[in-house]
Structure formats: C-alpha cells, structure tokens
Amino acid sequence: MTALTDPKLAQVLDREHDAARAQWAARAKAGAGSAPRQAPPDFRSSERMKTSYLAIRPDQGRFLYGQVLATGARRIVEFGSSFGISTLYLAAAAQETGGHVTGTEYHPEKAAKARGNLSEAGLSADILVGDARETLSGGEGEIDLLFLDGAKDLYLPVLRLLEPRLRKSAVVIADNIPTDPARHGDFMAAISEPASGYATCVLGMSKGGMSHSVRL
Ligand SMILES: C[S@@+](CC[C@H](N)C(=O)[O-])C[C@H]1O[C@@H](n2cnc3c(N)ncnc32)[C@H](O)[C@@H]1O
Known part of the structure; x- marks a missing residue:
C-alpha cells in the first residue's frame, strides 16, 4: 500500500472531490461566473475565495503526488490551500x-x-494562516517543490519572494495556466523567457492547464 492508496486518505479525497464537484455544478447552474470578470477577485473579500473549494481535480492531484515522489522533494511549499485537497496529495x-x-x-x-x-x-x-506574502516572508531553508494555486495575480510576487530559497532543479508547478500561449500573462512570461532561469512547459489537464518549471 502507498500513502495515496491508504483507505483513510481515499475516503477523505473521494468525499472532498465530490463536494467540490457538487459546489462547482451548483454555481454553474446558478450562472455564477458567466459574466465576464472585470478584474481578478480580491482574495480577502471575495465570497468565492472565502467559501468555494476552487480545488484541483484528481488527475492534477496525482500529478503533484508523482512529482514529489519522482523528484524526492522533501521541502514543499503551497501557495493557496483552500480546504486542503491539493495539500492532501502533497502531504501523502x-x-x-x-x-x-x-x-x-x-x-x-x-x-x-x-x-x-x-x-x-x-x-x-503546517497551514500558515494569513496573506502568504507575509506568512512566507522570513522563512528559511531550501525549497524542493513549490505549488502555486492562490490569487493568480500573486503568482509572480510569491515566486520572487521564495526564489532565493529554491534549490537548483527545484520544481515549480502553477495551476490555472491557459494552454493557449496568447493568453499567458506576466507570470508565464517571467518563467518562460530564455534567460528566466527556468525550463517551463504547460501541461493540459482535466481543468485547464498547469505550468511545470524546473529551476536551472
Ligand atoms: C484555487 S484555491 C486553492 C485550491 C487548493 N489548492 C486545492 O486544490 O484544494 C485558492 C485559495 O488561495 C487562497 N489565497 C489566495 N490568495 C492568497 C494569499 N495572498 N494568501 C493566502 N491565501 C490566499 C484563497 O483564499 C483560496 O482559498
């Protein structure tokens, strides 16, 4: 048995993925999110950020799990834990x-x-409570794997904050990355350009794209 196939974890993951899917379906039925967004939601005050799962899907969880095992990552940091679905995969x-x-x-x-x-x-x-730009500042020690899934406009500031701690060949994975390069923003530009110091690609997943970068 592996940590991922442990029945206790499987039970929690099944329940939480089901709840996330049901919440997403209810929101879609109510028409939430159908109006074009003017600006990214404020993670502090947005009702959606406060109450919604906004979680990764099982294939993405297995990808995170596999990346930790494949790289032997021991020091793992997650920006944006929500109800902890992705955290469960990483912790397993x-x-x-x-x-x-x-x-x-x-x-x-x-x-x-x-x-x-x-x-x-x-x-x-450990789940640090508060704005990650503050709770992660002043942290020490190298990071082997960083998962970015908090406020999208903060991916780049959080990456820059933690960059001095990323070890050589550290892996950075970010969720909600458009698979169409024409729709990429600042974060992708910063980790994709030849001199960025990262080898980056975007992977299509069940819920849009995830970027995968290795620190060079
Ligand atoms: C997309 S959800 C995370 C989903 C989670 N990774 C999962 O797959 O289960 C984003 C979460 O990040 C949190 N968040 C956004 N910006 C943040 C910040 N600056 N500091 C701490 N948390 C933040 C939001 O409150 C929200 O719960």
Whole structure:
C-alpha cells in the first residue's frame, strides 16, 4: 500500500472531490461566473475565495503526488490551500519522501477545515494562516517543490519572494495556466523567457492547464 492508496486518505479525497464537484455544478447552474470578470477577485473579500473549494481535480492531484515522489522533494511549499485537497496529495507524497508540506491560506475557516481533512487522513502539514506574502516572508531553508494555486495575480510576487530559497532543479508547478500561449500573462512570461532561469512547459489537464518549471 502507498500513502495515496491508504483507505483513510481515499475516503477523505473521494468525499472532498465530490463536494467540490457538487459546489462547482451548483454555481454553474446558478450562472455564477458567466459574466465576464472585470478584474481578478480580491482574495480577502471575495465570497468565492472565502467559501468555494476552487480545488484541483484528481488527475492534477496525482500529478503533484508523482512529482514529489519522482523528484524526492522533501521541502514543499503551497501557495493557496483552500480546504486542503491539493495539500492532501502533497502531504501523502511527503510522507513517502520523509518530507514536510507548508501550506498557506488566507481564510482561517478554510485552514481549519484543511487541517481537519489532513488529520482525518492521518497526514500532517503546517497551514500558515494569513496573506502568504507575509506568512512566507522570513522563512528559511531550501525549497524542493513549490505549488502555486492562490490569487493568480500573486503568482509572480510569491515566486520572487521564495526564489532565493529554491534549490537548483527545484520544481515549480502553477495551476490555472491557459494552454493557449496568447493568453499567458506576466507570470508565464517571467518563467518562460530564455534567460528566466527556468525550463517551463504547460501541461493540459482535466481543468485547464498547469505550468511545470524546473529551476536551472
Ligand atoms: C484555487 S484555491 C486553492 C485550491 C487548493 N489548492 C486545492 O486544490 O484544494 C485558492 C485559495 O488561495 C487562497 N489565497 C489566495 N490568495 C492568497 C494569499 N495572498 N494568501 C493566502 N491565501 C490566499 C484563497 O483564499 C483560496 O482559498
């Protein structure tokens, strides 16, 4: 048995993925999000950020899990934990590599539920509560794998904040990246240009794209 196939984790993941799918379907039915957005939602005040899962899908979770195992990542940082679905995959993999996950979530109620999910699955991770730009500043030690899934306009500032700690060949994975390069923004430009110091590609997943970068 691996950490990912542990029945305790499987039960929590099944339930949480089901709840996330149901919430997404209910929102879609109610027409939420059908109006074009003028600006990115403010992660502090947006009702959606406060209450919605906005979670990765199972294939993305397996990708994160596999990346931790394949690279032997032990020091793992996550920007944007929400109710902890992605954190569960990362923490399961970290259990196998002997590593540790530091998650971040602005909303305390979400962080509390994420901690409950981890504990129910028999896993552990630290979830820092508050704005990740503050909670992750002043952190020490190298980072092997960074997962970016918080406010999209903060991917680049958070990457720059943590960049001095990324070890050579560290992996940076970011969710919600358009697969169409014409729609890429500042973050992708910064980690895709030849002199960026990263080898980057975008992978199509069940829920849009994820970027995958290796620190050179
Ligand atoms: C897309 S959801 C994360 C989903 C989660 N990774 C998963 O797959 O289950 C984004 C989350 O990031 C949080 N967030 C956004 N900006 C943040 C910031 N600056 N600091 C801390 N949390 C933030 C939001 O509150 C929200 O819960």
